[in-house]
Amino acid sequence: MSIQTDPYTSRGNWPQITERQDPVVYGDSQEQGLLSLEKLRFYNDNGYLFLPDFFSPQETQTMQEHQQRLWNESQSANGPEYVREAQSDMIRSIFAVHHNDPFFAKLLHDPRLMSMARQILGSDSYIHQSRINFKAGLHGKDFYWHSDFETWHAEDGMARMRAFSISIALTENTAFNGPLMVMPGSHRYFIACVGATPKNHYQESLRQQQYGTPDDDSLAFLARQCGIEMPTGSPGSVLVFDCNIMHGSNSNISPYPRSNVFAVYNSVENRLVQPFAAHEPRPSYIATR
Amino acid sequence: MSIQTDPYTSRGNWPQITERQDPVVYGDSQEQGLLSLEKLRFYNDNGYLFLPDFFSPQETQTMQEHQQRLWNESQSANGPEYVREAQSDMIRSIFAVHHNDPFFAKLLHDPRLMSMARQILGSDSYIHQSRINFKAGLHGKDFYWHSDFETWHAEDGMARMRAFSISIALTENTAFNGPLMVMPGSHRYFIACVGATPKNHYQESLRQQQYGTPDDDSLAFLARQCGIEMPTGSPGSVLVFDCNIMHGSNSNISPYPRSNVFAVYNSVENRLVQPFAAHEPRPSYIATR
Numbered sequence: 231m232s233i234q235t236d237p238y239t240s241r242g243n244w245p246q247i248t249e250r251q252d253p254v255v256y257g258d259s260q261e262q263g264l265l266s267l268e269k270l271r272f273y274n275d276n277g278y279l280f281l282p283d284f285f286s287p288q289e290t291q292t293m294q295e296h297q298q299r300l301w302n303e304s305q306s307a308n309g310p311e312y313v314r315e316a317q318s319d320m321i322r323s324i325f326a327v328h329h330n331d332p333f334f335a336k337l338l339h340d341p342r343l344m345s346m347a348r349q350i351l352g353s354d355s356y357i358h359q360s361r362i363n364f365k366a367g368l369h370g371k372d373f374y375w376h377s378d379f380e381t382w383h384a385e386d387g388m389a390r391m392r393a394f395s396i397s398i399a400l401t402e403n404t405a406f407n408g409p410l411m412v413m414p415g416s417h418r419y420f421i422a423c424v425g426a427t428p429k430n431h432y433q434e435s436l437r438q439q440q441y442g443t444p445d446d447d448s449l450a451f452l453a454r455q456c457g458i459e460m461p462t463g464s465p466g467s468v469l470v471f472d473c474n475i476m477h478g479s480n481s482n483i484s485p486y487p488r489s490n491v492f493a494v495y496n497s498v499e500n501r502l503v504q505p506f507a508a509h510e511p512r513p514s515y516i517a518t519r
Numbered sequence: 520m521s522i523q524t525d526p527y528t529s530r531g532n533w534p535q536i537t538e539r540q541d542p543v544v545y546g547d548s549q550e551q552g553l554l555s556l557e558k559l560r561f562y563n564d565n566g567y568l569f570l571p572d573f574f575s576p577q578e579t580q581t582m583q584e585h586q587q588r589l590w591n592e593s594q595s596a597n598g599p600e601y602v603r604e605a606q607s608d609m610i611r612s613i614f615a616v617h618h619n620d621p622f623f624a625k626l627l628h629d630p631r632l633m634s635m636a637r638q639i640l641g642s643d644s645y646i647h648q649s650r651i652n653f654k655a656g657l658h659g660k661d662f663y664w665h666s667d668f669e670t671w672h673a674e675d676g677m678a679r680m681r682a683f684s685i686s687i688a689l690t691e692n693t694a695f696n697g698p699l700m701v702m703p704g705s706h707r708y709f710i711a712c713v714g715a716t717p718k719n720h721y722q723e724s725l726r727q728q729q730y731g732t733p734d735d736d737s738l739a740f741l742a743r744q745c746g747i748e749m750p751t752g753s754p755g756s757v758l759v760f761d762c763n764i765m766h767g768s769n770s771n772i773s774p775y776p777r778s779n780v781f782a783v784y785n786s787v788e789n790r791l792v793q794p795f796a797a798h799e800p801r802p803s804y805i806a807t808r
Contacts, residue, residue, distance in 0.1 A: 405694035
């Protein structure tokens with residue numbers, strides 16, 4: 231009889247840095263797909279991949295129109311999928327668009343994306359979470375450093391690191407408008423965060439983070455080891471990033487808004503179990519069960 | 520008898536955009552000095568000038584040591600010159616170093632700087648304000664768009680646009696750590712800001728701005744007209760910028776702190792009078808009278 235211990239314990243009394251116990255690329259490298267061997271190697275080493283012009287200008291324009299439609303609809307909407315800014319009533323994110331909106335459901339199951347998911351995850355996959363993010367111009371807030379996996383493990387019960395995210399740019403990303411910053415290679419370290427998860431934490435954490443953020447020393451260590459990159463580009467570009475890469479974004483006082491479609495692909499062999507460090511699982515619009 | 524009206528009225532009920540009534544470069548272009556004619560032209564057109572490696576590595580290292588000394592001294596200091604962060608007790612700025620600290624007094628009167636001041640201002644000059652800014656890593660806050668002149672005119676009584684600032688980098692400035700952003704050419708517009716200045720406003724505004732910030736529409740107009748630039752570089756570089764250029768900085772979640780020495784040179788022919796839109800002048804550690 232074997233006793234399984236959780237290699238990714240978090241939300242305790244002390245921060246801790248340990249090595250990742252899981253592969254990054256699970257697929258057979260011989261398998262043909264959208265990503266070249268060179269790109270897969272870059273992704274494996276760095277934990278992210280920036281794909282400029284992934285979608286055509288026509289496809290991108292259609293996405294922007296549908297994003298605008300959802301934004302208009304959201305003004306009078308008030309389901310839990312609609313998350314507003316902590317300091318104002320501006321919509322910050324609309325969740326579960328892969329489930330609730332036929333256009334984005336089709337987009338996020340595009341054969342090109344599913345092919346990429348198979349190459350990375352080495353199995354069939356499903357969408358764990360999706361959302362459209364709106365970062366307002368002038369008053370866009372920062373989003374502090376975090377590993378998505380730390381949260382998904384602690385609060386959703388994602389056992390292993392076998393998932394990745396994509397961010398499809400719907401606006402120009404420049405150094406000025408608070409683009410995503412990543413620490414290349416940080417996906418090889420697991421940073422255990424301090425503090426027990428409060429009940430119904432997600433209602434606040436989607437607006438402003440308090441738990442599941444790394445301590446200052448761990449971040450300084452990672453930045454020294456890995457540095458920081460800021461992949462920027464035009465609408466239609468796609469940023470692919472590992473579930474455990476350390477990432478965050480500065481505020482946006484530029485007048486240029488920043489919006490994107492965000493989706494998480496998880497291996498069907500990594501379906502959610504009970505949360506590892508929370509009272510109960512988060513609702514399904516945040517984490518598909 | 521002539522009636523003089525103030526061309527730069529601000530802090531009223533409505534925002535307004537008007538054209539600058541003053542020259543940018545006052546000096547005789549034939550006058551020899553540190554700045555080439557080409558650089559002066561760039562400054563005239565864009566309202567700023569970035570001078571990499573202005574100070575030698577040795578000079579820069581000495582500055583960094585003195586900055587560290589002041590930082591250490593500041594931990595137990597509590598004069599009004601020591602301004603702390605709004606959300607914490609971290610030192611954000613130390614004012615009046617050109618007056619209170621012999622090392623920085625000498626530095627800021629360096630012949631190279633004074634020669635530049637003569638070329639730009641076309642007269643003798645004096646230091647209107649100086650400070651050392653510390654922008655912490657990880658939790659550095661953003662500083663919203665503003666024209667310095669708008670504040671100096673409204674709150675200090677600086678009548679005309681005949682002053683400029685320098686920022687000497689003491690740390691590496693990258694796109695990640697919340698560097699200064701400028702709107703090139705915005706110094707040619709005066710943006711009147713909305714709202715009467717409260718009494719003793721400076722005590723709050725140095726920590727967090729509320730008045731003297733432009734409205735959203737004016738900023739969108741300026742960004743369309745001028746775009747945004749982010750001059751970044753190594754310690755020892757100097758950014759020179761006109762008193763009326765629109766500038767600001769995003770937050771800094773990177774672990775890299777950002778600090779600089781900041782000084783304002785004002786023409787002796789532009790000495791302060793009564794504030795144009797405030798109850799009483801601000802104290803002399805903020806505005807030399």
